[in-house]
Amino acid sequence: MSGCLKGTLITLLFLYILYFVLSNVRLVNGSNKCTGSVELYQNERQMCWGRPCQWGTICDDEWGMSNTEVVCRQMGCGHGLSFGSxxxxxxxxxxxxxxVCTGEEDAITQCSHQNYGDNNCGHSEDVGIVCSGKQTPFVWKKVVVICMVLIRLSDIDTGFPVCRKCCQATCISEPGSRGKLRCEWPSANGLNGVAQT
Structure with a gap:
């Protein structure tokens, strides 16, 4: 197995575990993994307020499309289409x-909210969402992490092909750089990423 392929597979496995397996949010009772009632799992070394850690729901009070966007993005399910019960x-x-989310958060737990377990809701107010289901490209900071890891691995291997193939970047060796590469790639938000080996 080539160094490029091995490095790419290791990185993709790490990202899969990081973003999906360890996720503490899921959607249930929908027609697919990108629709349903939003549930949150309390598992972050917390006592869960005297109860066993378990899946629980989120109330729809103050919920808006920004919240829906955050959960859809966190789940890898594209953009938010609607919310309700x-x-x-x-x-x-x-x-x-x-x-209440601004829409810029990476996870629903980063949004402002009441203390865990404090609510004035019944389960008839459990929020559900519908996401587009289309995978969104990695956002800026995630692309940077991926490319930096692959470029670092490329120092051991061949350098140029790893960066270009794995990141879809344009790589150039700048004058006087002694073989170091400067790699640029487009990102989902229109900004260009830049990294150097």
């Missing part, structure tokens, strides 16, 4: 209430 009442604890 059409997926039915959940069970277990209601973990979050009065959640």
């Amino acid at each position: 059409e997926f039915g009442a959940g069970s277990g604890p209601i973990w979050l209430d009065d959640v």
